[in-house]
Amino acid sequence: MLKYLWKISLFVALLVLSGGAITSEITHAQSSPEAVTCEQEVVVQADDWLSKIAEKAYGDVLAYPAIAEATNLKNTEDESFAQIENYDLIEVGWKLCLPSVADAETLLDFALAAPEVTPSESEPVSTDVGRLVLATTTSTENSGLLAAILPDFEAKYGASVEVIAVGTGQAIELGENGDADVVLVHARDREDAFVDAGYGVNRQDVMYNDFVLIGPEADPAGIKGMTDVAAALTQIAETNSLFISRGDDSGTHIKEQTLWQATGLPLDEVKDLEDPEKITYKPQGDWYQSIGQGMGATLTIANEQQAYTLSDRATYLARTLEGIDLVILVEGDSRLFNPYGVIAVNPELHPTVNAEGAAAFIDWMTSLETQQLISEFGVAEFGQPLFVSDSAAWNAAK
Numbered sequence: 001m002l003k004y005l006w007k008i009s010l011f012v013a014l015l016v017l018s019g020g021a022i023t024s025e026i027t028h029a030q031s032s033p034e035a036v037t038c039e040q041e042v043v044v045q046a047d048d049w050l051s052k053i054a055e056k057a058y059g060d061v062l063a064y065p066a067i068a069e070a071t072n073l074k075n076t077e078d079e080s081f082a083q084i085e086n087y088d089l090i091e092v093g094w095k096l097c098l099p100s101v102a103d104a105e106t107l108l109d110f111a112l113a114a115p116e117v118t119p120s121e122s123e124p125v126s127t128d129v130g131r132l133v134l135a136t137t138t139s140t141e142n143s144g145l146l147a148a149i150l151p152d153f154e155a156k157y158g159a160s161v162e163v164i165a166v167g168t169g170q171a172i173e174l175g176e177n178g179d180a181d182v183v184l185v186h187a188r189d190r191e192d193a194f195v196d197a198g199y200g201v202n203r204q205d206v207m208y209n210d211f212v213l214i215g216p217e218a219d220p221a222g223i224k225g226m227t228d229v230a231a232a233l234t235q236i237a238e239t240n241s242l243f244i245s246r247g248d249d250s251g252t253h254i255k256e257q258t259l260w261q262a263t264g265l266p267l268d269e270v271k272d273l274e275d276p277e278k279i280t281y282k283p284q285g286d287w288y289q290s291i292g293q294g295m296g297a298t299l300t301i302a303n304e305q306q307a308y309t310l311s312d313r314a315t316y317l318a319r320t321l322e323g324i325d326l327v328i329l330v331e332g333d334s335r336l337f338n339p340y341g342v343i344a345v346n347p348e349l350h351p352t353v354n355a356e357g358a359a360a361f362i363d364w365m366t367s368l369e370t371q372q373l374i375s376e377f378g379v380a381e382f383g384q385p386l387f388v389s390d391s392a393a394w395n396a397a398k
Contacts (some may be wrong), residue, residue, distance in 0.1 A: 035077075036070045036107070038097040044082075050218030051227065057098050061227045061332045065111060066104030067319035070097040086188060088337040090186035117372040128157035129357035135172075135180035137251055138294040140340075143314035143386050149373045153364050159357065167250030167294070173181050175199055175343070178350030182358040184365075186251035186312075186340045200343040203357070204366050207374050207387040208339040211255055211328035214316060215241075215308035224306075229333040230262040237265055241286040242307035246298045247280075247290030251338075256310045257281045258337065299324055312338055314378070314386035319382065339390065342366070366391035 042053060050064035050224045059065070064087065074081040074097040082094035090096075099107065140146050141163060150161050164174060168185040176199045184206065185191060194200045213223070213232055221241040223232040236243055246253040257280065260267060265283055272278040282290060291301060295315045302309040303324045316328070342365050347355035364370055371389035378386035 004118065004228055011344065021174045021302075034157065036072065036073045036097065036099050036103050038074060039100045039103075040098040042098055044092050044094040044095045046092055048090065048092075049334055050084075050087055050090060051332060053098075053226060054334075055295060057102065058104070059108060061334075063104060064334045066107050067096055067098055069097040069107045070103065071095075071110065073097070074190065078330075079274070079288055080214075086337070086339075088335045110398065113398050114375060115368065117368045117396065117397075118122075119367045127157055127360050129157040129360050130354065130359040131160050131162060132182065132354050132361060133162045133164065134182055134184060134361070135164045135166065135174040136184040137168045137171060137186055137340075138165045138296065138357050139186070139252070139312045140184060142294070142296045143312075145314070145374070145377055145387065148377050149370060152370070152373065153361065157357075157360050157364065159360075164332075165294075167246070167248040167253065169249030169254070172199075175345045178345060178353055180345060181354040182342065182344050183338065186338055187243065187254045188341065190251075190254065191341050191343060194343060198349060201346050202362055203341050203343040204362055204392050205372075205392065206342050206365055207341045207390050208337065209313045209387050210338050211252065211336040211376065212313050212316060212328045213308065213336075214302075214311055214326045215329050216306040217325070218306070219310065219329060224329045225332050227332055229259055229335060230331050232330045233259055234263045234265060236308055237263070237283050237285070237287070240285060242305055243268045243288050244261050244298055244302040244307045244309045245282065245290045246309075247282075247292045247293065248294065250294070252310060252312060254293060255336075255338070259310070262335070270354075299326070302326060305309045316383050317378065366393055368393055368397055 031034040041055065050067055051061040054064040054067055055061045068084045068087055071081050071084055075083045081097055082090070082097055106256060114153060136146070139326065146163055153159055154161060164171070168190060171180070171183050171185050172190055172194050174180040175194065183200070190205055197204050213229060221236045221239045223235050245256060247270045260283055261281055267281045267283055270280045270282065272280070282288060291298060293301070295311060296319065298309055299316065299319050303326050342362050344355065344358035344362060345353045347353050371391050371394040374387050375385050375389045378384060
């Protein structure tokens with residue numbers, strides 16, 4: 001079984017790309033590849049990212065997960081190869097393994113395989129959770145995911161879940177203050193810092209999707225089809241095209257800031273009045289509007305003003321059912337990868353939290369049955385799931 005399983009972007013699994021160098025289909029569980037041959041060995045240079053390397057090597061930006069998994073497989077036998085855990089971050093000097101197209105397709109087939117899961121009835125368990133406060137990002141709420149899956153948890157565990165849907169930064173702050181029992185968020189650096197500082201325990205991977213750069217179909221900045229998201233943002237800035245930012249310290253806003261930093265454009269640094277160490281980066285000009293709102297409100301405003309914005313794919317697709325006519329213009333860049341994690345608030349720091357309930361929620365969220373629910377969410381409406389299941393149990397069952 002693979003030590004590091006694929007964190008493959010949602011669109012790689014589910015969109016059919018005409019003329020792509022590498023294709024695959026979703027299948028049921030199969031044996032994992034045990035070895036891979038490197039057709040090329042590449043050392044990461046400054047200004048490299050995985051999808052850029054994939055496009056150069058294969059002519060297909062969406063082949064980047066093949067490079068990541070092949071490199072991780074080689075690392076198990078030769079530690080001179082890198083160990084890649086986050087697809088949106090590679091470092092200068094890392095040695096990567098570029099597999100043959102045939103090996104890449106084998107790795108894709110395994111990555112997209114779904115384990116066989118036998119559905120079980122929502123029978124109550126011995127644990128009676130009671131009231132549980134879940135602080136989470138707006139995307140899990142606005143997409144409709146929580147409304148679809150939480151009734152199963154509440155029925156099985158005798159729970160009443162109070163959902164506080166805010167930006168990732170605010171959700172983590174609620175956890176730090178002991179005002180939530182468990183958090184479900186999507187900003188890995190913030191999550192790791194939350195755990196390292198002792199505020200959280202038992203962080204687990206849950207699922208992932210990707211961010212997309214959307215805008216009006218007229219596309220005044222001319223970015224449609226670009227595969228370098230930083231270059232697309234640069235073009236938006238240079239044409240003074242209206243861009244709406246959440247500006248709310250959410251996972252999406254955090255990601256957006258890292259992408260603006262990748263452009264090399266001059267950025268304003270704004271210090272938080274309450275926490276001077278917290279700095280927000282934003283481009284200069286009236287064309288950039290920071291509104292301090294959630295994803296749903298941001299999409300509404302961007303749609304009304306026919307502006308560009310960054311969105312998680314799940315919330316964007318869910319809002320298309322409500323009449324939003326903005327379109328996806330840029331996708332596929334590995335830096336748009338969007339993983340979600342669940343973390344219990346540390347009961348040693350906050351003894352009044354529902355620690356037993358938080359542990360039960362994490363066990364349930366990462367279980368095969370719930371991962372199956374996540375993998376099916378959105379298929380009926382969109383022909384594709386809005387999130388890709390990614391718990392350790394799900395990947396181990398492949």
